Amino acid sequence: MFHKLARGLKQRPGAGIALLIALMAAIFLADTFTRLEIAVAVFYVAVILAAFSFLPRRGVIVVAVVCAALTLISLFLTPNGGALRELGLINALISIAAIGVTAYLALKRAAAEDAAFEARTQLARMARIHSLGELTASIAHEINQPLAAIATSGSACQRWLEHEPPNIERALRALQRMTDDVTRASEVVARIRRDARNAAPQRTRLALPDVIGDVLERAGGELDRHEVVLSTRIQEHMPEVLGDRVQLGQVIVNLVLNAIEAMQDTPAGARQLTLRLTAQEPGQVQFSLTDTGPGLSPQARERLFDTFWTTKPDGTGLGLTISRGIIESHGGRLWAEPAGRGGAVFCFTLPAAPEEEPSS
Structure with a gap:
């Protein structure tokens, strides 16, 4: 429920700011017109958390400063202070401390989320590079085998032709192996292309x-x-x-x-x-x-x-x-x-x- 609300506020920041102002006004009025021994200003913590869900870091800091200022203003505007003024001051200081700690933790969490996002981005980039390197090495490995076989058959063909007398039959067999390996290399390339298109392998009996x-x-x-x-x-x-x-x-x-x-x-x-x-x-x-x-x-x-x-x-x-x-x-x-x-x-x-x- 909270995550859905946060996503909605991110999409409509104007509505989110209006909601924050309404919450701060409600807490300010309640804190001003209730007795000093009741620390209503602690509820500004909820405002900080709401601001964190859709505002940037500077926005959270501004909201925290405004909440702390409203807490002090409420302290001096609350009627019937008298002997309870000291208790009200203690509650105000506790509320301001809670606002400050909440804002600090929210900013630390934002920094941690940014660092985690950057780490995930770097990991994704590394994974893409690794996948590209693995694909390149895989293609090189699969193509290298028929190429090496072609080179071996070519050398054999040359030896049989240089033989005295030339062994035409074995030379022709070596040439046929070279032709077969060229075909095999072409089939490997064709299969790699099929794999790149996510095509199904050519399965036959x-x-x-x-x-x-x-x-x-x-x-x-x-x-x-x-x-x-x-x-x-x-x-x-x-x-x-x-x-x-x-x-x-x-x-x-x-x-x-x-x-x-x-x-x-x-x-x-x-x-x-x-x-x-x-x-x-x-x-x-x-x-x-x-x-x-x-x-x-x-x-x-x-x-x-x-x-x-x-x-x-x-x-x-x-x-x-x-x-x-x-x-x-x-x-x-x-x-x-x-x-x-x-x-x-x-x-x-x-x-x-x-x-x-x-x-x-």
């Missing part, structure tokens, strides 16, 4: 083994260059999932490249990557990727998916955060756990697509 096959073909150059032995164990007759092919491919690419980087200090003959895809009950598809790297420290396990947290010197700390967001937006879950004999296992689950009804 997908065979996850096909998505994995495309990813492994693109990552083949990195696997060979780092001498990583890959073994895949994909269950037969896997159910389809409903998802965005580009997004899910981006998650798998990120997990594979992270695993390759994690095994850089592992001896060449021990760099093994095991990929499993199984159907879980009820209606779940589970992907897991096990590496033979150094594993996950307790701190890494706790902060692995935190935005901008990374153990890589040149990492952005966004890959796993983005990947988890993608999987969760598909109704799944992404997590990490230690492997049995060192290394780490990254897993995600996705709900299986509902079975299609046979056409009649």
Whole structure:
């Protein structure tokens, strides 16, 4: 009720000032024509509070000074003073002190509210800057992967063409990978544009083994260059999932490249990557990727998916955060756990697509 009245007075300051004058007049008359031992002037505190709800600081100070002056005037105008004059003076001083303290506290509260508003403004500005930086880093991270793959395939194509005799077949395969990665980069940009417009992801029925096959073909150059032995164990007759092919491919690419980087200090003959895809009950598809790297420290396990947290010197700390967001937006879950004999296992689950009804 009070807040509604305060908002109304702010919108109509003229009516608010008229109300203050009426209140001060009523209190002044009551204080003047009542006995001195009754401290009616204390009610000027209500006037100060009312003024604080819609007047600026200077206005509150002026109202407080006027209320104090009216209190003194009432003291001398009150009839039948006599022996009660001293008691009336004490009550007047108490009332003036109450007016002063109330005005001081009101001004302190106004200053605190201004400081809080400024702090909220600064936080909002910082949040916008942080969001812009996070968006920029996210775009750079997602675009960097296909660009790096294009560079790797281009180098491979050049090596096969410079080979004596030139290996045209492998060079053509490298060129095809470059074309696929250019398409993937374009799809990432298109998806970012859709996200900026709050458009829905392009969800279709997908065979996850096909998505994995495309990813492994693109990552083949990195696997060979780092001498990583890959073994895949994909269950037969896997159910389809409903998802965005580009997004899910981006998650798998990120997990594979992270695993390759994690095994850089592992001896060449021990760099093994095991990929499993199984159907879980009820209606779940589970992907897991096990590496033979150094594993996950307790701190890494706790902060692995935190935005901008990374153990890589040149990492952005966004890959796993983005990947988890993608999987969760598909109704799944992404997590990490230690492997049995060192290394780490990254897993995600996705709900299986509902079975299609046979056409009649």
